[in-house]
Amino acid sequence: MAATSTTAPVSTRSAGVDLLRVVGIAAVVVGHVWSDNVTRAAVYTWHVPLFFLLTGYFWTPGRPLRGELRKRWRTLGLPYVTWFVLLFAGLAVADAATGEAAEGAFRAALWGGTAAVRPFSAFWFVSVLLLIAVAYRWLERFPAAVTWAVALGGLAAAHLAPGAVTAGPLGVFLVPACLVFVLAGRLLRRFRERVPVGLAAAMLALGVALVATGLSTPLDVKAGDFGRPVLGVLTAVLISGGLVRLAEGLDGHVGARAARAIGWLAACGIAVVLSHAAILWVLRTPPEGGWFDLATALVLPWAFALVVLRTRVGPYLTGTTAPGR
Numbered sequence: 001m002a003a004t005s006t007t008a009p010v011s012t013r014s015a016g017v018d019l020l021r022v023v024g025i026a027a028v029v030v031g032h033v034w035s036d037n038v039t040r041a042a043v044y045t046w047h048v049p050l051f052f053l054l055t056g057y058f059w060t061p062g063r064p065l066r067g068e069l070r071k072r073w074r075t076l077g078l079p080y081v082t083w084f085v086l087l088f089a090g091l092a093v094a095d096a097a098t099g100e101a102a103e104g105a106f107r108a109a110l111w112g113g114t115a116a117v118r119p120f121s122a123f124w125f126v127s128v129l130l131l132i133a134v135a136y137r138w139l140e141r142f143p144a145a146v147t148w149a150v151a152l153g154g155l156a157a158a159h160l161a162p163g164a165v166t167a168g169p170l171g172v173f174l175v176p177a178c179l180v181f182v183l184a185g186r187l188l189r190r191f192r193e194r195v196p197v198g199l200a201a202a203m204l205a206l207g208v209a210l211v212a213t214g215l216s217t218p219l220d221v222k223a224g225d226f227g228r229p230v231l232g233v234l235t236a237v238l239i240s241g242g243l244v245r246l247a248e249g250l251d252g253h254v255g256a257r258a259a260r261a262i263g264w265l266a267a268c269g270i271a272v273v274l275s276h277a278a279i280l281w282v283l284r285t286p287p288e289g290g291w292f293d294l295a296t297a298l299v300l301p302w303a304f305a306l307v308v309l310r311t312r313v314g315p316y317l318t319g320t321t322a323p324g325r
Helices: 015-033 037-044 049-057 065-098 105-111 123-139 144-160 169-190 197-212 231-248 256-267 269-283 291-308 314-318
Strands: none
Touching: 015 037, 015 049, 015 231, 015 256, 015 269, 015 291, 049 123, 049 169, 049 231, 065 105, 065 123, 065 269, 065 314, 123 144, 123 169, 123 269, 144 169, 169 231, 197 231, 256 269, 256 291, 269 291, 269 314, 291 314
16 A cells, blocks of 8 residues: 555555545644634644654555655645645735735745745645655665664654754655654554554543643644653554554445545545645634634535546646546
């Protein structure tokens, strides 16, 4: 199965994990609609770490670095550039007509990463996902201890100097810290048979309890905030890992027609991630959010992506082709 967490042929995938991807993407949108403490506690701890963990969970060892670059460019880089050009042009037209673009918005969009705001709020996630896959592929040549040292060193840097790790273009300095989740995904895959449904449910329950009691604070990876040292990442791994194993347990209960529908929704994931903030920008969604804003930011991008997925421009906007083709 492909390592990319949101795009791959449905025939090679777990329908349960595809459903989890859809839920995770919806959680990302929720986190951009509301910014209150309850929402942060409910989704921020796991919605981004989940996709990094899935990258490790479905990692294919031994692929050449050049092949990894080609794959990641096709599935992540190409839609990033396509949506960036479209939204940058739209922002320029809107600014020419109204003059309402925030000062420095164009420069921040080009820099990417943490600096980018609406309509580019989620672009950092796609660039970091691409960079982390390429970096991990390069690190494969070294002993595992080296990769863990890089990841833990990056995590320590994030705790000590979050402003520094968020200062790089495209979120590049976040890559070492986020590598912790990829490595956790690799470990989960290695010991997956020792994590049955009961243990997965316990992992999820423990992670939720850590958040609910306030022992673990929510993560905000884009801002370089990995929660309380050790507990923040541990909680994210417990919740994400538990969800993955529970999702896999659904496979025997999902019919072929439902699995195909879920696969189509999952295949649209990158397009939804990259475009939903533009809807919120147009709606001028306030920090307190709104249910209409959420529904619009979910339905319009997903409906559009489902349509273009069947066309020749589908790979440019979604990073994949229609499932089954």
